[in-house]
Each structure stands twice: as C-alpha cells, then as structure tokens.
Amino acid sequence: MRQSASIGVEPKGKNDSNRRGIHPGLFYGMFALLLGGNALAVTGFLMAPDIARLMGGHNEMVIAAYEDRLAQMRVEIDRLHSRNYAQAGDINLQLQELSQQQEVLLEQHQLVRVLVEKADQLGISASVAGTAGIPVSHAAISNSDIGATSDALVQMMDETQRAMTGIAETAELRTDGIVSELSRLGVSVEVPRTMLAGMGGPFMAAADGGDISPVMEDANAVMDALVRYKAARDSLNLVPVHMPISGSFRQSSGFGNRTDPFTGGRAFHSGLDFAAATGTAVYSAADGVVTFVGNRSGYGKVVEVKHGNGLMTRYAHLSAQLAYEGQKVSTGTPIAKVGSTGRSTGPHLHFEVRRGDSPLDPKTFLEAGKRLTAML
Known part of the structure; x- marks a missing residue:
C-alpha cells in the first residue's frame, strides 16, 4: 500500500519547473518585433509607387466627379438665369401688349x-359692362x-x-x-345707305399709320x-299709323260695305268709327299740315291733315275744331273734339285715311302702328 502511494505522487519542485513555459520578456519582445514589421510593411505598401498612384487615382476620380457636379450645377444656374431673363423679356413684352x-x-x-x-x-x-382701366404693376408680377x-x-x-x-x-x-x-x-x-354719302378728293398715296x-x-x-x-x-311720323283717339272708346263701325244706320240698306263706309263721349280729344295721326277746317256734307264739322307720301287723314262728326288751316301739326297734336255733327246717330269720331281721292282702310295703318310700337 505504501509503495503504490509513493509511486502516484510526484515531488513539488519538479512539477513547477515543467509549467514555467515562455519567459514574459521573450514574449513581449517577439510581439514588438512583429508589430514593427507590420508597421514597416504597411508603410512600404503605402509608399510603393503603383499603390500610391492607384490611391491618388481614386481621389482624383472623386474630385473629378465633384467638379463635374459643380459644373452641372453652374450650367443649371446659368440656364435658370437665362430663363429668368427671357421671362423678364416676355413679361415686358406682354406688359406692352397689355398696355396696347x-x-x-x-x-x-x-x-x-x-x-x-x-x-x-x-x-x-x-x-x-363697366370697362375702367386696369392698372398693371411692373413689380412682383408673374405670368x-x-x-x-x-x-x-x-x-x-x-x-x-x-x-x-x-x-x-x-x-x-x-x-x-x-x-x-x-x-x-x-x-x-x-x-341713307351710308352715314357719309359724300366722298371725293384728289388721289394721294396711302400714308403710313393713316389707316382707321x-x-x-x-x-x-x-x-x-x-x-x-x-x-x-x-x-x-309722316304716316298715319298712330291712334287718333285715346281714353274710353270703342270701334263702332269698320271700313267697307255695311248696313247703313239710316236706310238699313248696304252702303260703303269710307273710314273707322270710334264711339266716345262728346268732347273726347282727337289727335293728329301723324305729322302734317292742316289743309281744311270746316263743314262737309254728311260729315258735319271736319278737320283734314295732309301728310307725306300723298296721304291725307280726315276727322269728322266733331263737336269742336281746335286746329286752323295751314297749321303744322305733329303726331299726337290735339286738333278737335268728338261730337255728333252731320249724318250721325251719336257721338263718335269718323276717321279716314286717303291717298288722293281714294279711301284706304285705316285699320291696316293702325294695326301696322301697333306692331311697330311693340317692336320699337
């Protein structure tokens, strides 16, 4: 038992000697040499001509790219300036056009x-529409x-x-x-077809800027x-198309053949009858000259007015005549008053339109006057 125990246990000094290994000084020295070698290798690498040229080329590429970008920016800025100048010119031109x-x-x-x-x-x-001038400011104006x-x-x-x-x-x-x-x-x-009908004068060459x-x-x-x-x-105004009476009245008889109120037979009626109260004003149906003021058989008291285009108007059965022969009258001038003189059954105005000796239908004229009044 003792022998086996002595064989299994080694002496203490011998074990410490085997575990001692590399000396620390030697280790640090070798590390320093390795680090210095690496430093020298890197320095040599960087200083080698080919490598230095390669590294310098890369920097030049970066710088060149940067300068190209600057150049592009300058071109863009110049283009913007040019466009602004062109816009300024366009604005001035447009302002001139606006002024014109x-x-x-x-x-x-x-x-x-x-x-x-x-x-x-x-x-x-x-x-x-109101068209007052619009002020245009040259400052801070845009397209x-x-x-x-x-x-x-x-x-x-x-x-x-x-x-x-x-x-x-x-x-x-x-x-x-x-x-x-x-x-x-x-x-x-x-x-008139034209406002300036009279034209003439010597022929002369056209002058610049003389056009209307x-x-x-x-x-x-x-x-x-x-x-x-x-x-x-x-x-x-020279044509009797205006009503010769106003106020309260009615048409009591038309133009043409009718039953005669006295004989009961057929007879020709040469005008229009407007029944109205005695004294109702009678007006000239158009501009003209009074050519007759007096009495005519069957008509009683009469006023006649001559107009243009050979037309004449007759106002009959009057109670009073307000106009005189030779008087110039206008459309709407009071010339008489309604009555029942002459061959009449009651107060009314007998209104005739004649061309020469021929009677015309007054209703045709008065209807035309109504249409014209509505249009005008």
Missing part, C-alpha cells in the same frame, strides 16, 4: 358710351397675373364689342321692320346703323 390692349379698350369704351347715349335717344337700350389681366381685358373688349354689335343689330332690325311695314302700306322710305382703327370702323358702322334707323323712324 388697355388703350384700345379705353378708346372702344369711349366710343361705346357715345353710341349708347345716341341709341338711348332713339329708344334703343344697351347694357354695357399668371399677366394671363389673368389679359383675359379680363379681352373679356371687357368682347363685352363692349357685343354692346356695339347689339346696338347696330337692333337698329338694323328696327329699320328693316319699319321699311317692311310701311312698304305694305304702299309707303316708300328713304333710308378697327374700333373706329366698328363705331362708324354702328353710327351708320343709328342714322339709318333715325331716318326710318322719322319717316314713320
């Missing part, structure tokens, strides 16, 4: 105001501002143009209506239409 449009608009508006006043005098109404302002100017120019066109069309329509109605009555109307502006031409055309309408309307 504004001048045309103001000229157009002034002409329209004159034409509207003239049309209003002739009974033609026109609605013209959208210019576009909106230009659209507004164009819209107002269109409105004033439509106003002028509306006046001209209304005047022409009424002129044609008057001419058509009076033509059916056998009355010719002298309507389109706005002025349009205004002249409108004025021409108004002049034509005025001439037609003035001629209307």
Whole structure:
C-alpha cells in the first residue's frame, strides 16, 4: 500500500519547473518585433509607387466627379438665369401688349358710351359692362397675373364689342321692320345707305399709320346703323299709323260695305268709327299740315291733315275744331273734339285715311302702328 502511494505522487519542485513555459520578456519582445514589421510593411505598401498612384487615382476620380457636379450645377444656374431673363423679356413684352390692349379698350369704351347715349335717344337700350382701366404693376408680377389681366381685358373688349354689335343689330332690325311695314302700306322710305354719302378728293398715296382703327370702323358702322334707323323712324311720323283717339272708346263701325244706320240698306263706309263721349280729344295721326277746317256734307264739322307720301287723314262728326288751316301739326297734336255733327246717330269720331281721292282702310295703318310700337 505504501509503495503504490509513493509511486502516484510526484515531488513539488519538479512539477513547477515543467509549467514555467515562455519567459514574459521573450514574449513581449517577439510581439514588438512583429508589430514593427507590420508597421514597416504597411508603410512600404503605402509608399510603393503603383499603390500610391492607384490611391491618388481614386481621389482624383472623386474630385473629378465633384467638379463635374459643380459644373452641372453652374450650367443649371446659368440656364435658370437665362430663363429668368427671357421671362423678364416676355413679361415686358406682354406688359406692352397689355398696355396696347388697355388703350384700345379705353378708346372702344369711349366710343361705346357715345353710341349708347345716341341709341338711348332713339329708344334703343344697351347694357354695357363697366370697362375702367386696369392698372398693371411692373413689380412682383408673374405670368399668371399677366394671363389673368389679359383675359379680363379681352373679356371687357368682347363685352363692349357685343354692346356695339347689339346696338347696330337692333337698329338694323328696327329699320328693316319699319321699311317692311310701311312698304305694305304702299309707303316708300328713304333710308341713307351710308352715314357719309359724300366722298371725293384728289388721289394721294396711302400714308403710313393713316389707316382707321378697327374700333373706329366698328363705331362708324354702328353710327351708320343709328342714322339709318333715325331716318326710318322719322319717316314713320309722316304716316298715319298712330291712334287718333285715346281714353274710353270703342270701334263702332269698320271700313267697307255695311248696313247703313239710316236706310238699313248696304252702303260703303269710307273710314273707322270710334264711339266716345262728346268732347273726347282727337289727335293728329301723324305729322302734317292742316289743309281744311270746316263743314262737309254728311260729315258735319271736319278737320283734314295732309301728310307725306300723298296721304291725307280726315276727322269728322266733331263737336269742336281746335286746329286752323295751314297749321303744322305733329303726331299726337290735339286738333278737335268728338261730337255728333252731320249724318250721325251719336257721338263718335269718323276717321279716314286717303291717298288722293281714294279711301284706304285705316285699320291696316293702325294695326301696322301697333306692331311697330311693340317692336320699337
């Protein structure tokens, strides 16, 4: 037992000697040599010409790329500047165009105001939108501002143009209506074709800038239409198309064959009878000159008025005559009073329209007058 135990246990000093290994000083020295070698190797690597060239080329590539980007940015900035300059030039050009449009608009508006006043005098109404000048500021203006302002100017120019066109069309329509109605009555109307009929002078070469502006031409055309309408309307006053009586009345007898109130037989009636109270005012049916004031057989007290186009009107069975021979009367001038003189069964106005010695149906004239009044 003792022998086996002694064999299994080694002496303490011998075990410590075997575990001692590499000396620490030797270890640190070898580590320092290795580190220094590595440092020298890295330094040599970096300093090698080919490697240095490769590393420098990479930096140059980065720098070149950066400079290219800067160059691109400069080009973009220059392009933006150029575009801004171009826009500034466009803005100035557009502002000049706006200024010209504004001048045309103001000229157009002034002409329209004159034409509207003239049309209003002739009974033609026109609605013209306000077209006061729009101030345009050169500061802080954008293309959208210019576009909106230009659209507004164009819209107002269109409105004033439509106003002028509306006046001209209304005047022409009424002129044609008057001419058509009076033509059916056998009355010719002298309507000038142009406002300035007299033209002439020596031939001379055209001068630069001497052309009449389109706005002025349009205004002249409108004025021409108004002049034509005025001439037609003035001629209307010469035709007996206006009622010769007003107030409370009724038509008691028409034009043509009828039963005679005294004999009961068929007889021709040469006018219209309007039953009304004695003393009711009687008016001239058109402009003219009083050619007769007196008594006629069967008519009683009579007033006769001569008009243009060979027409004459006769007002009979009167209780009183207010006009005198040779008097110039206008449409609506009181010339007599209703009565029952002559061959009459009661107070009424006997109204005749004649061309020469031939009686015409007054109702045709008065109906035309109603249509014209509605149109005018």
